[in-house]
Amino acid sequence: xxxxxxxxxxxxxxxxxxxxxxxxxxxxxxxxxxxxxxxxxxxxxxxxxxxxxxxxxxxxxxxxxxxxxxxxxxxxxxxxxxxxxxxxxxxxxx
Amino acid sequence: xxxxxxxxxxxxxxxxxxxxxxxxxxxxxxxxxxxxxxxxxxxxxxxxxxxxxxxxxxxxxxxxxxxxxxxxxxxxxxxxxxxxxxxxxxxxxxxxxxxxxxxxxxxxxxxxxxxxxxxxxxxxxxxxxxxxxxxxxxxxxxxxxxxxxxxxxxxxxxxxxxxxxxxxxxxxxxxxxxxxxxxxxxxxxxxxxxxxxxxxxxxxxxxxxxxxxxxxxxxxxxxxxxxxxxxxxxxxxxxxxxxxxxxxxxxxxxxxxxxxxxxxxxxxxxxxxxxxxxxxxxxxxxxxxxxxxxxxxxxxxxxxxxxxxxxxxxxxxxxxxxxxxxxxxxxxxxxxxxxxxxxxxxxxxxxxxxxxxxxxxxxxxxxxxxxxxxxxxxxxxxxxxxxxxxxxxxxxxxxxxxxxxxxxxxxxxxxxxxxxxxxxxxxxxxxxxxxxxxxxxxxxxxxxxxxxxxxxxxxxxxxxxxxxxxxxxxxxxxxxxxxxxxxxxxxxxxxxxxxxxxxxxxxxxxxxxxxxxxxxxxxxxxxxxxxxxxxxxxxxxxxxxxxxxxxxxxxxxxxxxxxxxxxxxxxxxxxxxxxxxxxxxxxxxxxxxxxxxxxxxxxxxxxxxxxxxxxxxxxxxxxxxxxxxxxxxxxxxxxxxxxxxxxxxxxxxxxxxxxxxxxxxxxxxxxxxxxxxxxxxxxxxxxxxxxxxxxxxxxxxxxxxxxxxxxxxxxxxxxxxxxxxxxxxx
Numbered sequence: 001x002x003x004x005x006x007x008x009x010x011x012x013x014x015x016x017x018x019x020x021x022x023x024x025x026x027x028x029x030x031x032x033x034x035x036x037x038x039x040x041x042x043x044x045x046x047x048x049x050x051x052x053x054x055x056x057x058x059x060x061x062x063x064x065x066x067x068x069x070x071x072x073x074x075x076x077x078x079x080x081x082x083x084x085x086x087x088x089x090x091x092x093x094x
Numbered sequence: 095x096x097x098x099x100x101x102x103x104x105x106x107x108x109x110x111x112x113x114x115x116x117x118x119x120x121x122x123x124x125x126x127x128x129x130x131x132x133x134x135x136x137x138x139x140x141x142x143x144x145x146x147x148x149x150x151x152x153x154x155x156x157x158x159x160x161x162x163x164x165x166x167x168x169x170x171x172x173x174x175x176x177x178x179x180x181x182x183x184x185x186x187x188x189x190x191x192x193x194x195x196x197x198x199x200x201x202x203x204x205x206x207x208x209x210x211x212x213x214x215x216x217x218x219x220x221x222x223x224x225x226x227x228x229x230x231x232x233x234x235x236x237x238x239x240x241x242x243x244x245x246x247x248x249x250x251x252x253x254x255x256x257x258x259x260x261x262x263x264x265x266x267x268x269x270x271x272x273x274x275x276x277x278x279x280x281x282x283x284x285x286x287x288x289x290x291x292x293x294x295x296x297x298x299x300x301x302x303x304x305x306x307x308x309x310x311x312x313x314x315x316x317x318x319x320x321x322x323x324x325x326x327x328x329x330x331x332x333x334x335x336x337x338x339x340x341x342x343x344x345x346x347x348x349x350x351x352x353x354x355x356x357x358x359x360x361x362x363x364x365x366x367x368x369x370x371x372x373x374x375x376x377x378x379x380x381x382x383x384x385x386x387x388x389x390x391x392x393x394x395x396x397x398x399x400x401x402x403x404x405x406x407x408x409x410x411x412x413x414x415x416x417x418x419x420x421x422x423x424x425x426x427x428x429x430x431x432x433x434x435x436x437x438x439x440x441x442x443x444x445x446x447x448x449x450x451x452x453x454x455x456x457x458x459x460x461x462x463x464x465x466x467x468x469x470x471x472x473x474x475x476x477x478x479x480x481x482x483x484x485x486x487x488x489x490x491x492x493x494x495x496x497x498x499x500x501x502x503x504x505x506x507x508x509x510x511x512x513x514x515x516x517x518x519x520x521x522x523x524x525x526x527x528x529x530x531x532x533x534x535x536x537x538x539x540x541x542x543x544x545x546x547x548x549x550x551x552x553x554x555x556x557x558x559x560x561x562x563x564x565x566x567x568x569x570x571x572x573x574x575x576x577x578x579x580x581x582x583x584x585x586x587x588x589x590x591x592x593x594x595x596x597x598x599x600x601x602x603x604x605x606x607x608x609x610x611x612x613x614x615x616x617x618x619x620x621x622x623x624x625x626x627x628x629x630x631x632x633x634x635x636x637x638x639x640x641x642x643x644x645x646x647x648x649x650x651x652x653x654x655x656x657x658x659x660x661x662x663x664x665x666x667x668x669x670x671x672x673x674x675x676x677x678x679x680x681x682x683x684x685x686x687x688x689x690x691x692x693x694x695x696x697x698x699x700x701x702x703x704x705x706x707x708x709x710x711x712x713x714x715x716x717x718x719x720x721x722x723x724x725x726x727x728x729x730x731x732x733x734x735x736x737x738x739x740x741x742x743x744x745x746x747x748x749x750x751x752x753x754x755x756x757x758x759x760x761x762x763x764x765x766x767x768x769x770x771x772x773x774x775x776x777x778x779x780x781x782x783x784x785x786x787x788x789x790x791x792x793x794x795x796x797x798x799x800x801x802x803x804x805x806x807x808x809x810x811x812x813x814x815x816x817x818x819x820x821x822x823x824x
Contacts, residue, residue, distance in 0.1 A: 005098050006097070006098055006101040006105075009098075009101075009142070010105060013105060013141075013142065016134055016141075017109065017112070017134045017135050017138050020126075020128075020130035021127050021131050035213060035291065038210065039291075039293045039295060042293060042295045043294070046294055046298075046360060048823055049359070051823055052588075052823065053506060054506065054507075057505040059564075060564040061517065061564055062504065062505040062513060064512065067508055067509070067513070071506075076819060080815040080816065083815050083818065084815065
């Protein structure tokens with residue numbers, strides 16, 4: 001019985017692990033564009049977090065109005081640059 | 095089922111080796127189907143190790159002594175709860191637990207990132223499977239949990255009595271979860287270095303795992319401290335023991351990492367630092383496992399033998415060499431994208447805090463390994479104890495607490511003096527007021543480091559309270575919500591920020607507890623007879639009466655103690671010392687074997703928010719020794735007078751067992767009928783409870799920070815970038 005259990009487990013493992021190999025070969029795993037998109041999206045999300053943090057810092061009195069204005073302007077300009085790059089990527093992808 | 099268990103481990107090892115090959119082949123040749131097959135190997139490994147661990151647990155629960163590991167670490171009299179925990183008290187079972195947890199966490203991260211970080215993931219898969227293969231190879235070739243005997247004993251050796259503590263259900267799995275979770279960002283960092291994809295992408299993918307590792311490891315450390323405090327009978331919770339330090343080092347390193355990755359995410363800075371921190375944390379996690387399981391350094395927490403030293407040393411050496419080599423190779427790509435705008439900014443505070451944490455790790459590493467270093471250099475093993483840590487750790491801890499208060503109230507990028515004044519005035523006043531009150535109203539001034547910690551603790555708690563107050567105020571001004579709703583929404587929408595602040599407050603509370611309990615502890619090592627009393631830290635403790643209990647599994651000698659303050663009753667405490675039979679000592683006589691085995695302590699504890707009264711009895715059994723020796727002689731003579739067939743006769747076996755039990759019970763009862771003076775360790779420590787409360791606050795803050803943030807729906811828009819940005823940020 002124990003031998004049969006081991007055989008059954010072995011069959012399941014082989015089935016699970018080799019399933020992608022039995023399926024039709026898919027697209028290459030990586031390419032330059034995929035890398036660029038992932039990096040741009042990570043940069044956009046980080047920049048959004050930074051803008052939100054600056055806003056919260058301002059609202060809780062840690063940043064003066066003038067400091068916030070300067071920091072926020074810089075951050076939004078950087079964010080817009082990232083959004084432009086993302087749009088350029090999507091246009092290229094079309 | 096032992097055969098099935100062993101086959102699962104061998105199959106797991108083969109799957110891990112195949113998965114490493116498939117992942118690397120797929121990554122190098124850009125064949126997604128091989129990468130997917132490699133990832134599925136991790137899922138399969140998780141399934142196989144889950145089954146194997148379930149078989150081992152079932153063997154423990156069934157007391158199947160044909161499994162050597164069950165016979166060696168459990169018995170029929172072991173309570174069911176502890177039978178379940180006994181699996182990881184053994185070397186073999188704990189290695190299986192390690193690989194089981196590793197495969198589960200690895201499956202989770204690889205499932206989550208199956209459509210992200212696709213270039214890094216195959217290498218990370220190979221690294222994670224490499225760890226899996228290493229631990230599986232140990233269980234297959236060196237420490238097989240499914241080894242069996244054809245002649246199983248009728249009774250097992252039982253669990254080490256020191257491990258009969260509720261913490262043992264959670265403490266080892268928590269620590270091992272922490273260690274195994276740390277291998278996840280380690281593996282992705284290695285993958286990022288190999289592929290050269292060193293932006294924040296791999297950090298974003300694994301940050302939550304680093305935070306979970308930090309949380310689990312922290313909870314595990316505190317549970318270990320609690321076990322030490324209530325079970326080991328020495329009166330402390332932290333002994334700067336090698337195994338404790340082995341868990342603390344990766345935790346400190348991970349703490350630094352969790353903070354400094356924020357700077358990389360925001361500013362593209364500290365890339366070398368971050369990758370080095372997580373590579374260091376991963377390596378320290380393996381080192382921690384090695385110290386727990388090898389027994390290479392003396393430890394009250396080590397329950398393993400030193401049979402696995404060489405494989406672990408080779409693994410750690412390979413991790414260090416690969417980490418250093420890859421960082422040096424990629425140094426040009428790891429340059430910072432920006433510079434610090436100002437030394438008065440949160441980035442600068444984080445950087446300083448990182449340096450303090452890493453300095454702590456270096457001190458702990460150096461002092462912990464000093465016995466081995468001294469032995470390697472001079473040939474003599476020089477042991478250094480807690481006093482060697484304190485001159486370095488105490489000042490560093492003070493700076494750390496100060497920075498954990500400054501961090502939350504200082505802005506990113508830049509601050510003005512006027513804002514600093516506004517942010518610091520309340521917390522600094524709270525700290526200063528605490529300092530003045532303590533110096534004027536108490537005699538705490540004699541302990542300057544402790545007083546400094548109290549003042550800084552007040553500063554941190556006030557800083558966090560101020561941040562929460564202002565955050566709620568800002569939210570209410572925008573949304574007009576009720577204060578409780580605004581508070582909850584503030585936490586919900588800024589989990590990472592406010593979860594972190596709550597952790598800082600918890601750290602301050604915990605360290606205030608540590609400072610108070612270690613600096614103002616009153617400890618008395620005293621010998622008392624029934625009726626005698628002693629004054630300890632303002633309390634009078636009277637030894638009321640002795641207690642004794644004899645069972646087949648355990649012999650207990652204890653005491654009832656009455657605690658009073660200025661004549662007013664405070665508590666009645668009971669403490670016992672348990673002695674277990676020396677089942678594996680062939681030299682012990684029939685009676686003395688009941689006294690010569692392992693022993694444990696039941697602490698008499700009255701815990702309170704302001705102080706703990708901690709007592710333990712350490713009975714001297716010397717007065718019983720002549721009677722024990724006499725009992726040994728009588729029973730030896732009796733048994734040797736019987737022929738082998740008479741000795742095996744059930745009636746004689748039963749008669750000897752009953753008489754022996756009666757003799758042992760009689761000996762135990764002499765502790766009550768003819769009480770002799772016994773030794774007690776009596777301790778009154780202030781604010782110990784604050785340590786456990788602080789730990790709970792830290793865990794709560796960690797959970798808040800860990801909880802997933804809802805994914806914001808983003809729609810492609812033709813609006814101007816400014817409008818689009820405003821909409822997406824709203």
